[in-house]
Amino acid sequence: MPSPPRDLPVWMLAAASLRAGTPVALLCVVRSEGSSPGRQGFKMAVTDAVVAGSIGGGIMEHKWVELARQRLRETDAAPLLRPQIHRREAPADRSGMMCSGEQEVLLWPFGLADLATVEAIANRLQSGGRGSVSIRPTMGLQLHAAASEKSTAAEETEEALFYAFQPGPDWLYREQLGFRDQLTIVGGGHVSLALSRVLAALDFELTVLDDRTDLPTLDANDAAHHRRVIDYEHVAAEIPAGAHRYVVVMTVGYRTDTVVLRHLLGRSCRYLGVMGSVAKVAELRRGLREEGFSAEAIARLRGPIGLPIHSQTPEEIAISIAAELIRVRRSSEL
Structure with a gap:
């Protein structure tokens, strides 16, 4: 069978966990630069027992999985956005790796209110549908329909911006669904x-x-x-x-x-x-x-x-x- 998009197992685990009442969180690399093991768009679903996906592996990923599980046990629903600098001499936010690049990781605990959106994302990925997903502290997790008609120029601009991150107090992460x-x-x-x-x-x-x-x-x-x-x-x-x-x-x-x-x-x-x-x-x-x-x-x-x-x-x-x-x-x- 043809392989599904890389992110499908992440969203399927999140949907199954929410349906079962199991606490689950999303880890997502919203920004990356240089030699970084986790690139923009890499993501994981994390529960207390299982994970799906990857944000780059190594000690950095291990620490984020443990942090996500700790926050799930404490029922801390606050999102966390933190840089990870892969340099030993960095004064703060050291990842424990020495790749020399940087990535910014979002920890987003899902709530029951996210179930319908998470299921819709998983279904759309499974069926080969298009659209986009956004996460914003003031708006939460959202699924957006694909535009029905675009010019060639608009399509190429959208392709070039398959992943997008706007920093700031009301930050915004957005990505297109499916295969880039x-x-x-x-x-x-x-x-x-x-x-x-x-x-x-x-x-x-x-x-x-x-x-x-x-x-x-x-x-x-x-x-x-x-x-x-x-x-x-x-x-x-x-x-x-x-x-x-x-x-x-x-x-x-x-x-x-x-x-x-x-x-x-x-x-x-x-x-x-x-x-x-x-x-x-x-x-x-x-x-x-x-x-x-x-x-x-x-x-x-x-x-x-x-x-x-x-x-x-x-x-x-x-x-x-x-x-x-x-x-x-x-x-x-x-």
Whole structure:
């Protein structure tokens, strides 16, 4: 089955605990910078007996879990917002770690009044729905519906601000629901199937497209959230532009790769790469230049894709491509 968004177990534990009358709290990283083990948006649900999720691990996470449990036992419903500085020489708010970065952690004890909202968040994540969640001391936990219509510019702005934090006495934390990063694999063959299964653990919303009907490897792809048979001449309509859109092209051959790239080259996305040998990718670029595509657009095409680890099998190639996708995904956060 396709993997759900990373946060679903957190909200499911919170909902189940509230239904059972078990005290439960949310831990959430609302801000992070530098080399921090917990990034903005990392979160946990904590009860006296179990936890779900993570805010970065290590001694810092252990201390926050114990603090949450202490406050739950004391029935302290006051939220707590505190910086964690990962430097030994910091004069205050030391986390006990030496990563050199910082993160700010929110401890939010849930109350019975939050049950309906928490259940709605969990249901929306489970069903693939969109929307956003906000937490504010004066307004509490809220679920907001997704806007029904947005311009492309508005969509890209929303994607760029998937997580947002406004500090101050009446602070506000807000995040979009679901997957931040969407990856489309154009081509449903053996490497596509292997890559889909690797990416299932990496929090991508995954779509696989192919122009072949009755393709066994496409039918067997149980890791993709969406699988469609399309005409490659219409591939652009299947892949919206956006700051968190990744596209990997690995069709059955050179000619169909060319058709797909002809429609996608120059579109706004975080990553566009094509699988193939050095010679094949060079020939693809030469053909695209002859068709009039700009040097700038062609330079943004990545290929051959995958880190150079001498991979040979579909599974090894998939790991090399996944590693490159992680590097691109995290490069903006370093």
